[in-house]
Amino acid sequence: MTKMIFVNLPVADVAASTAFYTAIGAEQNPMFSDETASCMVLSDTIYAMLLSHEKFASFIPGRTIADAKTAVGALFALSVDSRDDVDATIEKVARAGGTADATPVQDHGFMFSRSFADPNGHIWEVFWMDPAATAGDAATMAVSAA
Template identity: 75%
Template sequence: MTNMIFVNLPVSDVAKATAFYESIGATKNPMFSDETASCIVLSDQIHAMLLSHEKFASFIPGRTIADAKSAVGMLICIAQDSKDAVNAVVDKAGAAGGSADATPSQDYGFMFSRSFADPDGHIWEVMWMDPAAAAAGPEAFAEAPAA
């Protein structure tokens, strides 16, 4: 079985958050969704579980939920097949009520990234890396000048 990643995110409004992620190309898996949670399929291996604050809190007894609009606990990065695909996802996120370019973009020639914050403030970095550079490994481009 292929390892899968489930990113659990507390959201203030499950329906609104679901609509946001669907607007950037993700799909909802109704089998694992209800009024308190929405399973968002980003790829065959990557899913985001959008959880109401109450449901999320049930997984972290004794701890508080961070306000992702004022504090960052992690950055989530997801790869795309091209620079154009990176731009399309981030632009869709901005148009759908998120914040495009939530962190500075990076362009190293062989690698390009932009980011967005969803309506709850969770930051997603969207990146592309030249397949030849990825296959060559970091040693091949560690000393290469940035483009």
Template identity: 60%
Template sequence: MAQMIFVNLPVADLDRSIAFYEAIGARRNPQFSDDTAACMVFSDTIHVMILTHAKFGAFTPKAIADARATSEVLIALSTDSRSEVDAMVDAAASAGGSADPVPPQDHGFMYNRSFEDPDGHIWEPVWMDPAAVAGNEETQAA
């Protein structure tokens, strides 16, 4: 079985967050969702668990960070093209998020932008030229 990642994020409004993540391309897995949490699936190996603050608090003795005021994590998500990067950021902005809290970066072989979800969590969709990923130094130098 392939290794999987489950990113757990506290959210203030579960229904709003479900709608937001569906708008940027995730689908809700009802098997791992209830009125306190939702499992949002980006791929077979990437899942985001969005949890109410009460549910999230049950898993940690630490205070829940206010993602609008404190950087807790930056989540990079690969895409298949530059246009998918732009489409995801545009969809996030249209669904109640904020586009480009960090300036876009274009290195030729790699392109990324960012968005904040409604709770302030920063996501960075990124595209890398497949030749650069394979180690083609000529492409990396471009």
């Protein structure tokens, strides 16, 4: 069975967050969406669950929801097929109201990445890696990236 990932994100406004993710190319799965949650399909195996603060809190009793605009608890990275796709994704983000280049642009030749923050402050990195580099020695790639 293919493994899937569901990234659960607390959001201030489910409808506004759904509109943002739709604008950058995600599709909503209505079967798992209502006024408290929106299931956004990023790929066949990756989903972002946009949850109202109340719904998100129900999964973490006794813990506080971090404000992603002031603290970072996670950084999510999504691969794309080309350097141009990295730039095109960040352009969509900027048009949709997200923050482009929320962290410094990284260009290591064999790997190129840019990031964005969604309207709730969650940071996503969009990256391309040369397929020829992935066939090489991982230790060599790590040294050349440093």
